[in-house]
Amino acid sequence: MGATFDVLFAMVVQSRIFVTAGDLEIDISGATVEVDARLIQMRHDDTWSIVLERLRDARNAAIDAAIDAARDVGLPDRGTAFRALIENCSLAKKPDQVLAAIHYLRDVEKVSDSPPRVVNQLFSDADIEPPGNLSLYLNRLKERGLLMVPIQYGDKNRFSLLTSAGKAHLDKQSTS
Numbered sequence: 222m223g224a225t226f227d228v229l230f231a232m233v234v235q236s237r238i239f240v241t242a243g244d245l246e247i248d249i250s251g252a253t254v255e256v257d258a259r260l261i262q263m264r265h266d267d268t269w270s271i272v273l274e275r276l277r278d279a280r281n282a283a284i285d286a287a288i289d290a291a292r293d294v295g296l297p298d299r300g301t302a303f304r305a306l307i308e309n310c311s312l313a314k315k316p317d318q319v320l321a322a323i324h325y326l327r328d329v330e331k332v333s334d335s336p337p338r339v340v341n342q343l344f345s346d347a348d349i350e351p352p353g354n355l356s357l358y359l360n361r362l363k364e365r366g367l368l369m370v371p372i373q374y375g376d377k378n379r380f381s382l383l384t385s386a387g388k389a390h391l392d393k394q395s396t397s
Contacts, residue, residue: 283309300346310395319358
């Protein structure tokens with residue numbers, strides 16, 4: 222029993238962080254304490270800032286590609302552009318995807334009126350499962366202060382807009 226106990230204390234937990242952003246590659250491996258220390262050091266110098274900047278640039282490029290595709294006359298890549306936005310911003314949760322859909326329809330396609338069939342069609346075009354109860358998602362996003370409906374439209378969800386908090390939430394989700 223004593224030998225087994227000594228072996229357990231002699232074991233060192235290994236960790237690894239691997240990030241590629243363009244031509245910059247970060248590969249930190251070793252004991253967890255060493256990896257933590259090196260990561261903290263990187264956060265204090267410019268390396269980590271450069272990685273975050275490149276990730277933001279990649280996200281912005283995806284948004285620009287979505288805008289360009291949506292402005293094409295036939296919109297053949299509409300679903301592809303929306304899917305790229307979802308994937309590049311790592312939006313896995315359905316509420317975040319619904320928020321991104323409203324953002325896409327308002328800011329990319331310049332659509333101001335989007336009944337549920339329009340939102341669901343955007344998801345279908347992207348080969349993403351549409352939200353089951355869109356009104357529920359929209360109402361919860363409004364309750365959280367991420368969406369709002371301009372006063373002239375009453376309480377019609379089809380005219381929902383992202384608030385500044387909604388835009389900040391999408392930005393935060395895409396960089397985390």
